[in-house]
Amino acid sequence: MxxxxxxxxxxxxxxxxxxxxxxxxxxxxxxxxxxxWTMEYPEQTSDAEWSLSKRWRGTHRMAVDEHGKAKCVACGxxxxxxxxxxxxxxxxxxxxxxxxxxxxxxxxxxxxxxxxCQEVCPEEAIHVGVHYENAEYTRDGFxxxxxxxxxxxxxxxxLWDPSDxxxx
Amino acid sequence: MSDLVRxxxxxxxxxxxxxxxxxxxxxxxxxxxxxxxxxxSLPVAGVCRMCLVEVEKSPKLAAxxxxxxxxxxxxxxxxxxxxxxxxxxxxxxxxxxxxxxxICDQAGECELQDYVYQEGxxxxxxxxxAKRFNPVEDFGPDILYVPNRCIxxxxxxxxxxxxxxxxVLNVSERGDRxxxxxxxxxxxxxxxxxxxxxxxxxGSLVSKDFLHKARAWDLDKTPSICPGCxxxxxxxxxxxxxxxxxxxPRPNPDLNRHFMCDYGRLGYxxxxxxxxxxxxxxxxxxxxxxxDWDRALGRALDLVRGARGPCVALVSPGASxxxxxxxxxxxxxxxxxxxxxxxxxxEIPLPGVPDLALRTERAPNVAGALAAGxxxxxxxxxxxxxxxxxxxxxxxxxxxxxxxxxWGPMIYxxxxxxxxxxxxxxxxxxxxxxxxxxxxxxxxxxRIQPYHQARAAPGMARPAAWILEEILDALGVGVGxxx
Numbered sequence: 010m011x012x013x014x015x016x017x018x019x020x021x022x023x024x025x026x027x028x029x030x031x032x033x034x035x036x037x038x039x040x041x042x043x044x045x046w047t048m049e050y051p052e053q054t055s056d057a058e059w060s061l062s063k064r065w066r067g068t069h070r071m072a073v074d075e076h077g078k079a080k081c082v083a084c085g086x087x088x089x090x091x092x093x094x095x096x097x098x099x100x101x102x103x104x105x106x107x108x109x110x111x112x113x114x115x116x117x118x119x120x121x122x123x124x125x126c127q128e129v130c131p132e133e134a135i136h137v138g139v140h141y142e143n144a145e146y147t148r149d150g151f152x153x154x155x156x157x158x159x160x161x162x163x164x165x166x167x168l169w170d171p172s173d174x175x176x177x
Numbered sequence: 178m179s180d181l182v183r184x185x186x187x188x189x190x191x192x193x194x195x196x197x198x199x200x201x202x203x204x205x206x207x208x209x210x211x212x213x214x215x216x217x218s219l220p221v222a223g224v225c226r227m228c229l230v231e232v233e234k235s236p237k238l239a240a241x242x243x244x245x246x247x248x249x250x251x252x253x254x255x256x257x258x259x260x261x262x263x264x265x266x267x268x269x270x271x272x273x274x275x276x277x278x279x280i281c282d283q284a285g286e287c288e289l290q291d292y293v294y295q296e297g298x299x300x301x302x303x304x305x306x307a308k309r310f311n312p313v314e315d316f317g318p319d320i321l322y323v324p325n326r327c328i329x330x331x332x333x334x335x336x337x338x339x340x341x342x343x344x345v346l347n348v349s350e351r352g353d354r355x356x357x358x359x360x361x362x363x364x365x366x367x368x369x370x371x372x373x374x375x376x377x378x379x380g381s382l383v384s385k386d387f388l389h390k391a392r393a394w395d396l397d398k399t400p401s402i403c404p405g406c407x408x409x410x411x412x413x414x415x416x417x418x419x420x421x422x423x424x425x426p427r428p429n430p431d432l433n434r435h436f437m438c439d440y441g442r443l444g445y446x447x448x449x450x451x452x453x454x455x456x457x458x459x460x461x462x463x464x465x466x467x468x469d470w471d472r473a474l475g476r477a478l479d480l481v482r483g484a485r486g487p488c489v490a491l492v493s494p495g496a497s498x499x500x501x502x503x504x505x506x507x508x509x510x511x512x513x514x515x516x517x518x519x520x521x522x523x524e525i526p527l528p529g530v531p532d533l534a535l536r537t538e539r540a541p542n543v544a545g546a547l548a549a550g551x552x553x554x555x556x557x558x559x560x561x562x563x564x565x566x567x568x569x570x571x572x573x574x575x576x577x578x579x580x581x582x583x584w585g586p587m588i589y590x591x592x593x594x595x596x597x598x599x600x601x602x603x604x605x606x607x608x609x610x611x612x613x614x615x616x617x618x619x620x621x622x623x624r625i626q627p628y629h630q631a632r633a634a635p636g637m638a639r640p641a642a643w644i645l646e647e648i649l650d651a652l653g654v655g656v657g658x659x660x
Contacts, residue, residue, distance in 0.1 A: 082279050082280045083280070083389070084278075084279030084280060084284075084392075085392040085395065086279065089392070089394065089395070100389045100390075101389065102388070102389055106313065107280075108280040108389050131278070131279045132279065
C-alpha cells in the first residue's frame with residue numbers, strides 16, 4: 010500500500026541552512042575568547058578553580074604512627090560495619106604484646122566507598138582517600154594489602170567538619 | 178508454699194521464697210538490676226555497689242544482692258536516687274578503666290561496656306588525671322590478668338576460694354592501688370580455673386587460647402553438650418566461619434551450674450580436624466575408591482545381608498545415643514554383640530558444687546553405650562572380630578589393634594580413617610562429629626541431654642545415625658520402613 014506524502018512548500022528563508030550555520034559558528038567563535046570551563050586531563054589534574062571535594066571518598070589509606078607502624082589495632086569494627094564485606098582482617102600479637110593486624114586486605118573492587126570504615130575506626134587508622142586514579146594491569150592489584158595501604162600518600166577524606174563533628 | 182514473701186518491685190507484685198535476695202526477686206519480676214560482683218553460683222560479697230536499689234522506708238539505698246526480701250517491701254530500681262548512685266559507681270569504675278575496648282577480648286560481651294553505654298555518658302570529668310597502669314600478668318597455663326581493666330568485683334577470688342577450694346587469688350593493696358594478686362609461686366593451674374575467665378564481667382581475666390582470635394559479635398553460638406567426659410556439662414559451642422573457636426559453659430542449675438572444666442574447655446581442637454573422610458569409600462582390590470552414597474550404602478547392605486554368623490560391633494562411647502541404638506539393632510539382629518573402650522584420666526572434682534567433676538572416663542556417652550547393650554569387653558570383642566561374619570566399627574580409632582589384625586568383612590563408619598581400618602575396611606562411610614549433628618548423650622547420672630549442630634560436616638559426611646537408619650530402612654527393620 011502506497012503511503013501518501015504531503016509536501017509543504019515553504020519560503021527559501023525558512024528552509025535554508027546558511028543562516029543557522031552562521032549563527033552556530035558565530036557562537037563557537039565567540040567562545041574562543043571566553044573563559045575556559047574544561048581541564049586538559051591527564052596533563053592537568055587540578056587547579057585553583059577545580060579540585061576534588063575534601064569529602065571525596067576514594068581508595069583507602071592506612072595511617073601510620075610515629076614509628077612507621079600501622080595505627081590499626083585489629084579491633085574488627087571495619088569488617089563488621091562494611092556493607093560490601095570487602096575487608097579481610099586477621100588479628101595477631103606482636104613482640105610487645107600489642108594487638109595488630111596480621112592480615113589486612115581491602116578488595117577495592119568490592120568496596121562501595123561508603124566511608125563507614127573510616128567513620129567507625131576508633132584509632133583513626135583506616136581512611137578513604139581523596140583520590141581517583143586507580144588503574145591496574147591485573148585484577149589482583151585491586152586487593153590492597155596492609156603495605157600498599159600504608160604506602161599511599163594521597164590526602165584522606167574529611168567526612169565531617171572537625172569544628173562541628175556532629176553537624177549541628 | 179507458706180514461706181512465700183510478697184513484695185513490690187518497680188510497681189510489679191512479686192512472690193519469692195523467704196531468703197531470696199531482692200536482686201533474684203527482681204529477676205522473677207522481669208527486672209534486671211545491674212550488678213558486677215553478684216553471681217548466682219558464687220557467695221555474695223556486696224563489694225561493687227552497682228546493684229543499689231531504693232527500698233521504701235529504708236534510710237539509705239540497699240545492695241539488692243545482699244538484702245533478703247521482706248513482706249510488703251516496696252523496691253524502686255529505676256528511681257532517681259538509685260540511678261544517681263549507679264551513675265556514680267560507673268564514673269568511679271571508669272576513672273582508671275582504659276579505653277581499650279577495640280583490643281579487648283571482652284568487648285561485645287562486657288558488662289561494664291553494656292552499662293556505660295546504657296547510661297550514655299559521653300565525657301569524663303577525669304581527663305586530666307593519668308590512669309593507673311600495671312603490666313599484664315601471666316596467671317597460669319591459660320589465663321592472663323590485665324590489671325588495668327579490673328573492676329575488683331572479686332568473683333575470681335571467690336570462685337577459687339569457695340568453689341575450687343584452691344585459694345591462690347587475693348585482693349592485694351588497697352584503695353585505688355588494689356589489684357587481684359596471686360600468691361608467690363602459685364599459678365591458676367587448677368583443673369577448673371578457666372571458669373574465672375567467664376566469671377570476669379570485664380576483660381581483665383582473658384584466655385590465652387582465645388586471645389585475639391575473634392570478636393564476641395562474630396561468633397555463632399550453639400547449645401551443646403561437652404564431649405570431654407561422662408559428666409555431660411551443658412556447653413555452648415561458639416563458631417565462626419565453620420570453625421569451632423571456643424567452648425563455654427551453659428548454665429544448668431541441676432548439673433554444672435555455670436561451670437565447666439579446663440579439659441573440656443580447651444579440648445575442642447579435634448572438632449576442627451582437617452584430615453577427615455569426605456566421601457564414602459569402597460574397596461576395589463587393594464585400593465579404597467571414593468563413590469557416591471547410593472553405591473556405598475548398597476555395598477554396605479550387601480555385606481550386612483551376606484553376613485552368615487555372628488557380627489561384632491566396635492563402637493565409640495563418643496557416638497550419639499541414636500547411632501549406638503541403631504548399631505545395636507543392626508548387629509543384634511545378626512546374633513552378634515558389641516563392645517567399646519574408653520580413655521581414662523584422673524578425676525578432678527569441683528569441690529564447691531556437689532556431684533560435679535571431670536570424670537575418669539573421658540567420653541560423653543558411656544552410659545548411652547551401656548544402655549544400648551554394648552559391653553566393656555573390648556579385648557573379647559576385638560578377638561571375636563577376627564572370625565566374625567561382619568565387623569561394624571563406629572568411629573573407633575582401633576589404636577593398638579594393629580593393621581596386621583585379620584579382620585572379618587568390615588564396615589567402617591567414622592570421622593577420620595585410621596591406618597588400622599585403611600587396609601581392612603570393605604566400606605568406609607564418612608560420619609559427622611558431635612559438633613556437626615543433632616543428637617543426644619546420656620551422662621553418668623542417666624540424664625539424656627540433646628546437643629545441636631554447630632558447624633557443617635566436611636564433604637559428603639553424614640550423621641552416623643542417618644547412615645545407620647538408611648541401612649536399617651533398606652533391611653526393612655528401621656523406623657522409616659515400619660512407618
